[in-house]
Amino acid sequence: MRKVAILGIGQTKVDEHWDLSLREIGGNAAFAAMQDAGMEKVDALFVGNMLSPLVSAQNQLGTFFSDWIGLWGREAVKVEAACGSGAAALRAGLMAVAAGDVESALVVGVEKMTDKAGRDVTAALATAADADYEVEQGISFVGINALVMRRYMHEYGWKHEDFAPFSINAHANAMHNPFARLHEKITVEKFEKSSMVATPINLLDASPIGDGAAAAIIVPADKVVSVPGRPRITVAGSASATDSIAVHSRKDPLFLSAAYQSAKRAYEMAGVGPEDIDVFELHDAFSIMSALSLEACGFAERGQGVRLGLDNEISPTGRVPVCTRGGLKARGHPVGATGMYQVVEVVQQLRGECNGTQVDGATIGMAQNIGGSGATILTHVLKAE
């Protein structure tokens, strides 16, 4: 496999963009990435998106965007893996460049969610779960995560407030990210008093949805002309793994086996271990998922992911900095775009562009994107060289 590098990145603010169309949101991130890479054309386009058929009555999003961006004649395709769609699109782009089929690929994760009423979006998000065996019973996607969180608290004896550091860290970091949806510091008191969504998940355990897009340009690593002051960012590891789609079918609902397997393969490919990761953009759709990701990826023992937050290890100056740009919790979670926001944010860290939350001397970063309640998990390890 040819080694691949990320040459340019772009993103839009996560927000309720009622004044921007789906085209414009995705296009703005794409154009920003092309400008950042100094490229006017690319050979192929890979779009990550989950909800456009349901929210915008629009399919064929690859060509929808290649048309808007002006890439007529080139290949364009959409990749979908629920909330893991962004990183799944990145992998599709990586494979095309790594195989030598194209010399450059634009990857865009994009989602427009806030045009619909809340209950419609809740129903649309539930398509990430098993329609026949989970959703048919009347459970929402938050409800599924609530069952997992409740079980974790029961099994390991943690209280709800023990999860507070994940959300507090995310909100504090987002204060320094102009692209984040929420700019509001929170406290343990606020966390505990927040409105209940699905017991024990309250509003400050859950990430907000939003409209947004993030994009990257990938090219063969040996084609990167060094830019003064900007390191070359290579994709050192990339892997995707799956578990059963319904939580109840898993051997252990508290272990993200797909996170374990995709991280293991990405670590091996990159020749690193968890101890080498300087920054970790994890998928904190709900605070419980932060704990489970940290455990599955080797940063904490089983049942002890919460401890990293309580011990103040997850801040930008801690041992395992996570969600340094706000994470899903405060940057926001435009579902099919999230995986690309994570990658863009790791690149920003490795370039040293994260004023206020910069991890000192960060050279190896990891992004982990989750589709469904742990069903599809994609892990990427990036290196600054």
Added chain:
Amino acid sequence: MRKVAILGIGQTKVDEHWDLSLREIGGNAAFAAMQDAGMEKVDALFVGNMLSPLVSAQNQLGTFFSDWIGLWGREAVKVEAACGSGAAALRAGLMAVAAGDVESALVVGVEKMTDKAGRDVTAALATAADADYEVEQGISFVGINALVMRRYMHEYGWKHEDFAPFSINAHANAMHNPFARLHEKITVEKFEKSSMVATPINLLDASPIGDGAAAAIIVPADKVVSVPGRPRITVAGSASATDSIAVHSRKDPLFLSAAYQSAKRAYEMAGVGPEDIDVFELHDAFSIMSALSLEACGFAERGQGVRLGLDNEISPTGRVPVCTRGGLKARGHPVGATGMYQVVEVVQQLRGECNGTQVDGATIGMAQNIGGSGATILTHVLKAE
């Protein structure tokens, strides 16, 4: 790029499968392909599907199927390019194997469409068009194709009955294909008297929808152990190209520029030209598309695609055999599955398994899958070696 071969194929009958779930339809084709390849496990799964979010309230179809098939831990992802989703999934699988990321990939094109009322399916199919600039005006997907057909007839002077040979050939060939939805010979009289759908497209110009799945196992070509009496089938050429998503934005609405470009690149990759193609499974969603595909791929001059049918060149014994297993018109068009049906059928021809419609001595075959009204077009050239 590593050379890639198709080791196994599988398919289900295209029909109204009200007794089978989405899982079972896709699973049955997948299991058939694995059995045909003599494999019990594969490294990765790529699923082509267009409508499951809208028809089955189910997203994340990659993992949905890897779970059902028993591929826990492996990579799985869905690829969508409207009616071109099947071939788009094949390309994603090809890239993963060609890049050396995996040693085997299962590609499944699957669609379950008949559980919904006709008007809901019509609305769902319209998501292949431009929601903002085409569908918003009230036009259906058939309506868009009807405008193209009317213009073609006006521009080149053809009558409606001149398109009859495409449908008559497809229906005649489907008589020999047990997986085809329609087993009914038609005549010019029947063709002309058929119910109108959207002038000038009548019921016998249009392909029927259906539930179905088709699958293939792809592996590195050098890993294929020769089976007596069965040639090695390699993917000699593979390319995808796009045009504007809305027909009205195209420079020439009667020229499938994406077909021209993807065929050109696939020919070059395979080192062949149209004169070398022994069998061509084209995307006859509507009879007009057969004419336009034949022209764009170099089998006929502009405006003369219809002539190939009138001159009896398109039957299995003709110069350019098309739709030898019934095509979209009579095998049926389960949209996201169609591209994989075409590939499976070309493999059957190259293996010599098409009793009744076998093209004598076929060694090079082509499949062309179209997403939208010519927006995304994928071309694959297969060779028997």
